[in-house]
Amino acid sequence: DVKVTQSSRYLVKRTGEKVFLECVQDMDHENMFWYRQDPGLGLRLIYFSYDVKMKEKGDIPEGYSVSREKKERFSLILESASTNQTSMYLCASSLRLGGQAFFGQGTRLTVV
Amino acid sequence: SQQGEEDPQALSIQEGENATMNCSYKTSINNLQWYRQNSGRGLVHLILIRSNEREKHSGRLRVTLDTSKKSSSLLITASRAADTASYFCATDAGVQGAQKLVFGQGTRLTINP
Numbered sequence: 001d002v003k004v005t006q007s008s009r010y011l012v013k014r015t016g017e018k019v020f021l022e023c024v025q026d027m028d029h030e031n032m033f034w035y036r037q038d039p040g041l042g043l044r045l046i047y048f049s050y051d052v053k054m055k056e057k058g059d060i061p062e063g064y065s066v067s068r069e070k071k072e073r074f075s076l077i078l079e080s081a082s083t084n085q086t087s088m089y090l091c092a093s094s095l096r097l098g099g100q101a102f103f104g105q106g107t108r109l110t111v112v
Numbered sequence: 113s114q115q116g117e118e119d120p121q122a123l124s125i126q127e128g129e130n131a132t133m134n135c136s137y138k139t140s141i142n143n144l145q146w147y148r149q150n151s152g153r154g155l156v157h158l159i160l161i162r163s164n165e166r167e168k169h170s171g172r173l174r175v176t177l178d179t180s181k182k183s184s185s186l187l188i189t190a191s192r193a194a195d196t197a198s199y200f201c202a203t204d205a206g207v208q209g210a211q212k213l214v215f216g217q218g219t220r221l222t223i224n225p
Binding site: 004033035040041042043045048058088090092094097098099100101102103104105106108 | 142143145147152153154155156157160200202204212213214215216217218
């Protein structure tokens with residue numbers, strides 16, 4: 001059974017903290033993605049990676065960075081968390097860009 | 113950038129009825145996909161239809177694609193309470209080297225027993 005696993009379901013962090021969201025996939029997929037989901041705004045792409053150490057900005061990269069040191073792992077970093085980064089974060093992977101995506105269970109992050 | 117736009121935003125029907133959701137998009141595509149999301153969970157892929165296909169079936173799901181109108185519809189027949197979820201369409205950018213999935217805002221479907 002294919003799997004994308006996000007390290008936490010729920011996370012509460014303080015304003016100004018550095019936050020790491022981890023995502024691991026076991027499907028040997030080249031492509032990995034980070035989205036955030038907010039009511040009324042749908043899913044918005046933050047960053048994606050099409051190979052190890054390669055990354056591309058999505059639609060809303062400001063305030064975020066990513067790291068992909070190994071093929072199976074894609075990390076989202078909030079350098080200095082702010083309250084407007086309170087959201088549901090979804091990681092996904094795919095074999096082909098534009099192809100079927102497999103999603104993790106989501107991390108609901110609250111910044112207080 | 114919002115490529116896909118679902119309509120309606122919310123739909124409430126009785127169990128056993130059919131549910132139809134629509135998606136419109138703006139640019140050319142290679143394929144269009146539909147996903148389902150149960151409350152507070154990740155998205156699950158339902159079906160993919162390629163730009164050269166007009167209709168596709170999977171169990172109780174039927175998807176149509178009209179590239180001339182840049183629109184797609186998802187029909188769920190004989191709905192069940194377990195179909196209650198949000199449904200999203202997703203399109204790829206259709207330009208080589210820039211293909212990424214762009215999602216709409218979703219349709220929230222409620223099936224009443």
